[in-house]
Amino acid sequence: MKMNTIAAIATAMSSSGIGIVRISGEESFQIIDRVFKGKGKRVKKLSDEKSHTIHYGFIYDGEELIDEVLVLLMRGPGSYTGEDTVEIDCHGGVLVTKRILETVLKYGARPAEPGEFTKRAFLSGRIDLTQAEAVIDVINAKNQYALKSSVSQLEGAVSKRVRALRDTIIYHIAFIESALDDPEHISLDGYQESLLHAMEPLKEELKRLIKSSENGRVLSEGIETVILGKPNAGKSSLLNVLVGEERAIVTDIAGTTRDTLKEQIMLEDLSLNMIDTAGIRDTEDVVEKIGVEKARQAAEGADLIIYVVDGSCPLDENDDEILSFIDDRKAVIVLNKSDLSMVVTPDLISKRTSHKVITISARNRSGIEELEHEIKTMFYEGEIDFNDQVYITNVRQKNALEEALKSLGMVEQSINDGMAEDFYSIDLMDAYEQLGIILGESVEDDLVNEIFSKFCMGK
Numbered sequence: 001m002k003m004n005t006i007a008a009i010a011t012a013m014s015s016s017g018i019g020i021v022r023i024s025g026e027e028s029f030q031i032i033d034r035v036f037k038g039k040g041k042r043v044k045k046l047s048d049e050k051s052h053t054i055h056y057g058f059i060y061d062g063e064e065l066i067d068e069v070l071v072l073l074m075r076g077p078g079s080y081t082g083e084d085t086v087e088i089d090c091h092g093g094v095l096v097t098k099r100i101l102e103t104v105l106k107y108g109a110r111p112a113e114p115g116e117f118t119k120r121a122f123l124s125g126r127i128d129l130t131q132a133e134a135v136i137d138v139i140n141a142k143n144q145y146a147l148k149s150s151v152s153q154l155e156g157a158v159s160k161r162v163r164a165l166r167d168t169i170i171y172h173i174a175f176i177e178s179a180l181d182d183p184e185h186i187s188l189d190g191y192q193e194s195l196l197h198a199m200e201p202l203k204e205e206l207k208r209l210i211k212s213s214e215n216g217r218v219l220s221e222g223i224e225t226v227i228l229g230k231p232n233a234g235k236s237s238l239l240n241v242l243v244g245e246e247r248a249i250v251t252d253i254a255g256t257t258r259d260t261l262k263e264q265i266m267l268e269d270l271s272l273n274m275i276d277t278a279g280i281r282d283t284e285d286v287v288e289k290i291g292v293e294k295a296r297q298a299a300e301g302a303d304l305i306i307y308v309v310d311g312s313c314p315l316d317e318n319d320d321e322i323l324s325f326i327d328d329r330k331a332v333i334v335l336n337k338s339d340l341s342m343v344v345t346p347d348l349i350s351k352r353t354s355h356k357v358i359t360i361s362a363r364n365r366s367g368i369e370e371l372e373h374e375i376k377t378m379f380y381e382g383e384i385d386f387n388d389q390v391y392i393t394n395v396r397q398k399n400a401l402e403e404a405l406k407s408l409g410m411v412e413q414s415i416n417d418g419m420a421e422d423f424y425s426i427d428l429m430d431a432y433e434q435l436g437i438i439l440g441e442s443v444e445d446d447l448v449n450e451i452f453s454k455f456c457m458g459k
């Protein structure tokens with residue numbers, strides 16, 4: 001089974017302090033014996049050494065010295081992959097790292113595929129699929145929240161919730177099966193009531209997890225944000241203040257400012273991805289010339305709408321219409337130009353919308369902190385607590401949760417329709433299996449391959 005031992009460069013391919021070549025599989029220790037020598041060419045058989053030890057020495061290809069190294073030995077199952085693993089820490093040059101990999105391949109390993117180390121950890125049962133997916137998310141995390149959420153998933157926070165749900169479901173499946181097998185001793189009288197009762201918290205938990213994916217996506221990717229408002233309301237000025245630099249050009253003549261800004265604004269760890277900022281200063285103004293329909297389109301797909309109103313001018317029917325169509329969206333109303341004498345009051349706007357109205361002056365930069373605070377609270381409803389909150393950030397997991405919820409809904413429906421137990425125990429089983437898909441139980445090879453193909457080399 002020589003070719004079952006894999007090797008790859010685990011560090012980035014650029015000059016750096018150290019480079020790591022990683023070997024995993026049953027022949028890892030024999031392979032390192034073939035290429036490693038201690039100081040002064042002294043033979044040191046690493047396969048005789050204890051697990052989790054570090055050894056100083058040199059890598060040789062036959063007689064040719066390649067590099068001075070530290071070698072880390074980790075015997076399975078106490079390693080990342082769950083298999084015998086060797087890591088060679090060498091000097092971090094591209095050429096030297098490649099030469100070490102080539103040598104290791106020459107002496108018995110085969111090149112690993114992207115993600116194959118983590119795939120082995122999954123296949124050996126050391127981690128489940130949510131944890132494997134969390135590994136990519138940790139690597140790709142772009143802000144602190146995304147990182148925290150991925151690390152908690154890596155620790156098994158998602159798996160733990162899903163397993164608890166599955167335990168309850170399997171208990172009921174088993175109960176129904178036993179009762180059907182042994183009706184004399186186990187009665188199903190009144191059972192439907194208690195099952196309906198037991199389904200409630202399960203459905204609540206599923207809904208909560210599904211809903212968390214909204215926050216989860218926002219955490220990892222940022223909030224898609226659009227600023228709407230009539231010409232001269234102060235959209236560019238507000239954007240400038242939020243961005244914190246004079247990058248959007250502000251002018252007195254409506255519609256003369258034009259460029260293709262695509263800004264990302266950081267509110268502490270939360271990022272606002274400003275969509276269609278060029279449209280803010282479109283020559284044909286969003287609200288007046290093209291009309292409310294265009295504003296509606298601009299707002300489509302946005303997680304957050306910031307509607308800017310010029311408080312020094314009276315409201316008109318355009319404001320009314322826009323305020324009414326954004327009423328069921330996540331939006332905040334900004335009443336701008338508070339430094340001027342205002343004809344529009346927050347109360348006047350509040351009569352037309354349920355959204356929070358924040359009074360600001362983009363010119364004096366007043367009210368901006370309050371606006372930022374409001375946006376943060378809108379998305380996080382206070383502090384994010386990673387200790388017991390679980391955030392689903394993964395579409396695959398979300399879909400499976402939705403399917404599971406659907407199946408539980410069918411159980412309820414069947415009970416209400418007076419169907420027999422064996423009928424809805426099929427739906428219970430479906431819910432159980434959908435949750436299993438999240439953990440990676442009984443998933444198709446294709447799906448597993450697809451997930452791991454997204455990994456980088458050497459992970």
Ligand code: GDP
Nearest residue numbers: 231232233234235236237251252337361362363
């Ligand atoms: P936009 O067309 O909505 O992007 O509006 P701009 O940001 O270009 O602003 C239009 C005009 O209003 C400019 O002359 C700004 O200087 C001015 N303006 C923006 N915000 C304020 C504010 O808070 N107070 C005052 N007095 N003028 C403002």
